[in-house]
Amino acid sequence: MSEKDWPLYEVFVRSRAGLSHKHVGSLHAADAAMALEHARDIYTRRAEGVSIWIVQSDAVIASDPSDKEMLFERAQDKAYRHPTFYTIPDEVENL
Amino acid sequence: MTAAASGTELFQYLLRLGDTSLVLGHRLSEWCGHGPALEEDLALANIALDLIGQARLLLQYAGTVEGIGRSEDDLAYLRDGRDYRNLLLVEQPNGHYGDTIARQFLFDAFAVELWADLTRSSDAHIAAVAGKAIKEHQYHWRHSSGWMIRLGDGTDDSHARMQAALEQLWPYTGEMLTPDDVDEAMRAARIGPDLAAIEPRWNARVGAVLTESTLTRPDDGWMQRGGKTGRHSEHLGHLLAEMQSVHRAYPGATW
Numbered sequence: 001m002s003e004k005d006w007p008l009y010e011v012f013v014r015s016r017a018g019l020s021h022k023h024v025g026s027l028h029a030a031d032a033a034m035a036l037e038h039a040r041d042i043y044t045r046r047a048e049g050v051s052i053w054i055v056q057s058d059a060v061i062a063s064d065p066s067d068k069e070m071l072f073e074r075a076q077d078k079a080y081r082h083p084t085f086y087t088i089p090d091e092v093e094n095l
Numbered sequence: 096m097t098a099a100a101s102g103t104e105l106f107q108y109l110l111r112l113g114d115t116s117l118v119l120g121h122r123l124s125e126w127c128g129h130g131p132a133l134e135e136d137l138a139l140a141n142i143a144l145d146l147i148g149q150a151r152l153l154l155q156y157a158g159t160v161e162g163i164g165r166s167e168d169d170l171a172y173l174r175d176g177r178d179y180r181n182l183l184l185v186e187q188p189n190g191h192y193g194d195t196i197a198r199q200f201l202f203d204a205f206a207v208e209l210w211a212d213l214t215r216s217s218d219a220h221i222a223a224v225a226g227k228a229i230k231e232h233q234y235h236w237r238h239s240s241g242w243m244i245r246l247g248d249g250t251d252d253s254h255a256r257m258q259a260a261l262e263q264l265w266p267y268t269g270e271m272l273t274p275d276d277v278d279e280a281m282r283a284a285r286i287g288p289d290l291a292a293i294e295p296r297w298n299a300r301v302g303a304v305l306t307e308s309t310l311t312r313p314d315d316g317w318m319q320r321g322g323k324t325g326r327h328s329e330h331l332g333h334l335l336a337e338m339q340s341v342h343r344a345y346p347g348a349t350w
Binding site: 006027028029030033034037038040041042045 | 132133134135137138141234237238241245
């Protein structure tokens, strides 16, 4: 292994047109161009995607796990906020 | 098949294409688990699999053209070194990562041009393989030329190692670009490309990347040849011994 680790990147793959990019994992690379090639080799070799986004991991701003209760638990008893009262037509595959 | 070329010449030509892909694919697979970083390990394994996939299609077709019932496995696992027709360049040992990259770079610059021309081959089988292979080679070229620039224009140490790798491998590049009787027969039948026309395109590709890599193009001196007619360096025998050992120990085994 290299003595000095390459920076970490997060990889997002769009599986097909019309869907949004989804986080699939991370990888190390020396720069953005190499990160894109590595992402292609690691995460799309079984035809998983049609588009890749790369974000340097330290650019991701994440919520603090210890804030979990304050941030998210209050939403759990508000069932009326979920659109579960509609019937979805069969033709709509991705909602 | 076109009438102008004999089946024997086409068979020989298919062995050259197929064996070159197979031997280079096997060489790259030797890196599996030993790459300088996990990501590069996977990148090389991907490239190796592309090449082995090409070799299967080409040797399968070679067996059909030969017409005595040999399968791609028979051709890959049951021929000895002197019956192999791969370029000498691709059988050269992996060395350090920079050596492997330099070998790949010199080959990819050729393969991208060769397979682009082969998409227009008068032989429908070869043209079909080329339609798939050209996309693979374009990516391989992007990978190897990118690394040439990174390592050539990297540290003093990486620069010196890449320059040494180039000098070491340069004498094996002439064989790719110099046509012999089989190449000429393929060109006449419009099955294969005009190697004389590929040479300036190869030089332009290699030259542009070497300039960006701050590396010096070695002088064209004595060029090694013989791979295309079965005269190989001592390295091929060792490679085949490993590649063929399982098949020869357990003939006909399936899994």
